[in-house]
Amino acid sequence: MRIMLAPMEGVVEHHVRDILTRIGGLDGCVTEFIRVTDQKLPYKVFYKYAQELESDCKTPNGTPVRVQLLGSKPEPMAINAQELVNYGAKAIDLNFGCPAKTVNAHEGGACLLRTPDRVYAIIKAVRDAVPRAIPVTAKIRLGFEDRSSYMDNARAVEAAGADELTVHARSKVDGYKPPAYWHYIADIRAELKIPVVGNGEIWTVEDYLRCREQSGGADVMLGRGLLACPDLARQIKAHVQGEDYTPLTWAEICAMLYRYYALTTPLYCERNCGNRVKQWLMYLSRQYPQATVFFEAIKRKTTPPEIEACFQEALAASH
Ligand SMILES: Cc1cc2nc3c(=O)[nH]c(=O)nc-3n(C[C@H](O)[C@H](O)[C@H](O)COP(=O)(O)O)c2cc1C
Known part of the structure; x- marks a missing residue:
């Protein structure tokens, strides 16, 4: 059983990867x-997204990090994958699921799922360009307009030589609207020989158990669920392994968020300094009522002293 942290543009940067992997279960x-x-692309672009290139492609607690590329042209994708490997990448993941308009307008991300032969061509070019020892993995949705092409795309991924496939069990048009259609993953698993990782709409241990039952697989990738409940991977593993585990308290979560704020404050201009914390609080609100209260207090605060004061109040109240 493996649990992966999902890629999330604008949210899961290396500090978040560090904080979440330290909590454990990933x-x-x-x-x-x-x-x-x-x-x-120049090294500085790769480094911006994958600072772990400087630390053996692992987070500080030793969790491996794959570097994800998104693009629609096989040759540049292959050249950049090769370049990444030269810079120390240990695994390359290819994105065929992004629903963003700008990305799809350039024929990248989920719109490639309309043409499985292009999915094949991109993966094949990357696979041929990087050494066999470097895993090349792919992440897809179940389709673009609808879910009818899911098996064609899954077959294309395997035929092109990918080492693993993650399936976000929705089409592009399904967006992020519940439910996720986990049972399609079971079909894909039955057909493919490579490992298949299930993804989408796992917020609780119970969701994990239902996903495992419907998808027929124990391996999952967690995105928003881990932001809402940062120790969800630990909770799932403790449950499955029959171990005692006490979930993190709000006081621990609040202290974690403050560490994140302290780490990331110097990276953003003053005006944007609280934005990432506010974004994370929105996710946490789903699981912790105290996060909603904190969010209401902080949402209009923009200067570092105001945000600091909000944090001190929330930290004091959390015990
Ligand atoms: C804000 C946001 C950014 C995302 N960015 C990426 C990305 O860069 N690459 C990718 O493959 N998927 C991306 N995704 C999709 C997630 O990896 C995941 O497939 C999706 O959120 C479903 O899983 P979840 O229900 O566990 O969140 C993003 C999702 C969100 C909500």
Whole structure:
């Protein structure tokens, strides 16, 4: 059983990967996507998204990190994958699920699922360009307009030589609207020989158990569920392994968020300094009522002293 942290553009950067992997239960992470057009990208772009390139492609607690590329042209994708490996990447993940309009307008992300032969061509080019020892993995949705092409795309991924497939069990048009259609993953698992990882709409241990039952597989990738409940992977593993585990308290979560704030404050201009914390609080609100209260207090605060004061109040109240 493996649990991976999902890539989430604009949310899961290396600090979040560090914080979440330290909590435990995670077997791997994927970076936010790095957009490839025609150019060979410079190291600074790769490094911006994958700072773990400087630390053996692992988070500080030793969890492996795959670097994700998104693009529609096989040759530039292959060249950049090769370049990434030269810079130390240990695994390359390819994105075929992004629903963003700008990305799809350039024929990247989920719109490639309309043409499984293009999915094949991109993966094949990347697979041929990087050494066999470097895993090349792919992440797809079940289709673009609808879910009818899911098996064609899954077969294309395997035929092109990918080492693993993650399936976000919805089409592009399904967006992020519940439910996730986990039973399609069972069909894919029955057909493919490579490992298949299930993804989408796992917020609780009970969701994990239902996903495992419907998808027929124990391996999952968690995205928003881990932001809402940062120790969800630990809770799932403790439950499955029959171990005692006490979920994190709000006081622990609040302290974690403050660490994140302290780490990331220097990275953003003053005006944006609280934005990432506010974004995370929105996810946490789903699981912790105290996060809603904290969010209401902080949402209009913009300066570092105001945000600091909000934190001190929330930290004091959390005990
Ligand atoms: C804000 C946001 C950003 C995302 N960015 C990426 C990305 O960069 N690459 C990718 O493959 N998927 C991306 N996804 C999709 C997630 O990896 C995941 O497939 C999706 O959220 C469903 O899983 P969940 O229900 O566990 O969140 C993103 C999702 C969200 C909500």
